[in-house]
Amino acid sequence: MTATPAQPYSPSKPRARRARGRIPLRAARDVLTLTMLPLIAALALPATFAGGGTRRWFGGRAENQRAEAQAAKDAAAAAFYELDSAQRDLRISIETINAVDDSPAARRAIADFEALGRRIDEASHRYIGAVDAHDLDRDDLDASSASRARSELTAAKDELTRVKQELDRFARSLGPLLDKAETQLARLAPAVERARQALLAASTALDTARGGGLKADDLAARLAALSPELTKLNEGAGRHGVPQTLERAGRVTREAEAIRVEAERLPERAAEIDRRLVSLRTRAQALTTRSEQVEPILSELRRRFTVACWQDLQRVPEVAVDNVRQAEAKLAEAQAARNEQRWADATALLSTVRALLNTTDEAVSAAGERLNRLNAVQKxxxxxxxxxxxxxxxxxxxxxxxxxxxxxxxxxxxxxxxxxxxxxxxxxxxxxxxxxxxxxxxxxxxxxxxxxxxxxxxxxxxxxx
The missing domain is CATH 1.10.8 (Helicase, Ruva Protein; domain 3)
Known part of the structure; x- marks a missing residue:
């Protein structure tokens, strides 16, 4: 708020009037002069004391005080304007921090800014009160009033300057918080855009997989579950907060990327499950043949070595047959899961089959290895x-x-x-x-x-x- 400079004060100067006219006769002029002289003297005397001389002396001092008061008023107005501008600029920074950061340091900074706002209000009210209390444009402003106005306006300006210095120090202390907030704001738009693009890529990959005859119902359900999250991203950080929006965008991006990768791998995954089905089925058949050879090995162990050398292998043929039977049943379940495109179930079942066949393989191999080792140490x-x-x-x-x-x-x-x-x-x-x-x-x-x-x-x- 800038005060309007006062107009310079110019006191009126009385002028003596002279009678004008012709006097045709010298005698008449002399008589007139003698007659009017006492009257002129009588009129001129009071004018000397109450007229221009006294007014000009007092007006000069008052004018100096008025000019100094006006200068103080202008300086206070400039200080008020600078403080108001700095407060408005700093408020933007505080609002940025408040929108992004919920840390104790950020909350403390917001509280400190509110306290500074109260100090600014007090200094501003003092300045406005000083301006309203003194009319520097009135004609009858005397020197003492002008001096008092200058003193109060100077004090108001000094107070505004002190508060401005406090505000500047506070603004400098906000540097790390503001940098962090601005960094997060700079990340916001790219993060939201990455989330949108990831969702689009996941949807495209899913459509491609379906076009190849793969249902991918589980992936479609996971993608549909992200729809509410996309709605919140579109509503913006103004409604949901910057940190929350950044976290949501990152989560949506990661999940959409996972869906895309799995959708793109579906054809390969289906082919891999088909290969494993064939491989494990062949292995089960081979173990059936190998398990039939365990009984002759046990017979030789019983014939040539003590009971302690073969007793723990007695149930190997029975366990092998049972394990192979279980593996074949699980293989049938895995084939059904694959036909129904229940990929996770098919994968789990194939892992169970593999574990059963590994156990059977170890048991069948143990009998032959036992006989070989015993033959070697006996020899x-x-x-x-x-x-x-x-x-x-x-x-x-x-x-x-x-x-x-x-x-x-x-x-x-x-x-x-x-x-x-x-x-x-x-x-x-x-x-x-x-x-x-x-x-x-x-x-x-x-x-x-x-x-x-x-x-x-x-x-x-x-x-x-």
Missing amino acids: DPEQEIERTRFALRDAQRLAMAGRNTPDPRHAGPLDAAVARLEQAIAGLEGRHPDYWRFLTETEAVRATAAEVVARIREERGAGAP
């Missing part, structure tokens, strides 16, 4: 013994490396492993040795040696003594 147990002793010696050398005596934490398990190996070797003596127990014992001894070696290396790698 030459020294090979297994030497292999185990080598593992123990390697662990003992590592335990003694850089030491005069081994660490009891390492020596104890290794000594026990040595004793265990000797007992296993002693068990081979006799008419019917338990070769399977011998093999399991040597495996356990080698496992102990490997654990000690791993522990030593870990401790030395960590800097332990």
Whole structure:
């Protein structure tokens, strides 16, 4: 608000009037002069005291005070305008932060701005009151009134300037919050557009898959569930908030992208399920043939080795037949799910079939491997013994490396492993040795040696003594 400059004060100056006219006779002029002289003197005397001389002296002082008051008024008006402009600019920044940021720092900044607003209102009211209290344009403004006006207007201007400085400091402190808010606002439009484009791409991919004879009902349902989210995005951040809109746009983009990828993979997924159906069906048939060979292997194990060497394999033929039967039933269910395009169900069923066949394969293979290992150790147990002793010696050398005596934490398990190996070797003596127990014992001894070696290396790698 800018005050209108006062018009310069120009006091009127009385003028003496002179009578005009012709005097034809000199005598008459002299008589007239003598007659009018006392009257002129009488009229001129009071004019000297009450006229132009006194008015001009007082008017000069008042004019100076009036000019100074007017200058103070103009300066206060300029300060008021600068503060008002700064407040309006800062309000835009505060509204930007408020729309985007709900952090404690942002809430504190908003509260501080409201407090500053009250300070600005107080300073503004003081300025407006000072302006309204003094009419600098009136003719009878005296020097004391002008001086008082100048003093009050100067004080109002100083107060406005102080508040403006506080406002400037506050504005500078908002830098990080404002940068963060503006960054989020800059992300808003691109994020919403990405969400829209992702939805469009997902819809296009779904239409393409359907055109190829694939139903994709589950993907269509997931895409339809995003429709309310798109509506909220279209309603804008002004209604739902900038952070919420950014989060919603990101979520819609991710889900739409996932739908698009799955829709584009549907033909490949269908072909992959078809391949797995064929492969697992062939494997089940092969396991049926292999499981029939388990019984002859068990017969040989029973004939040549003790009960402990084959007792745990007794149910392998029965389990193999049962597992293959279950696998074939699950394969039929998977084929039906594939025909109905229930892709998730088909995939889960095929995983179950694979697990059943893996278990059967391991059981069937275990019988043949058992016979091979028992044949090998029966023929030459020294090979297994030497292999185990080598593992123990390697662990003992590592335990003694850089030491005069081994660490009891390492020596104890290794000594026990040595004793265990000797007992296993002693068990081979006799008419019917338990070769399977011998093999399991040597495996356990080698496992102990490997654990000690791993522990030593870990401790030395960590800097332990």
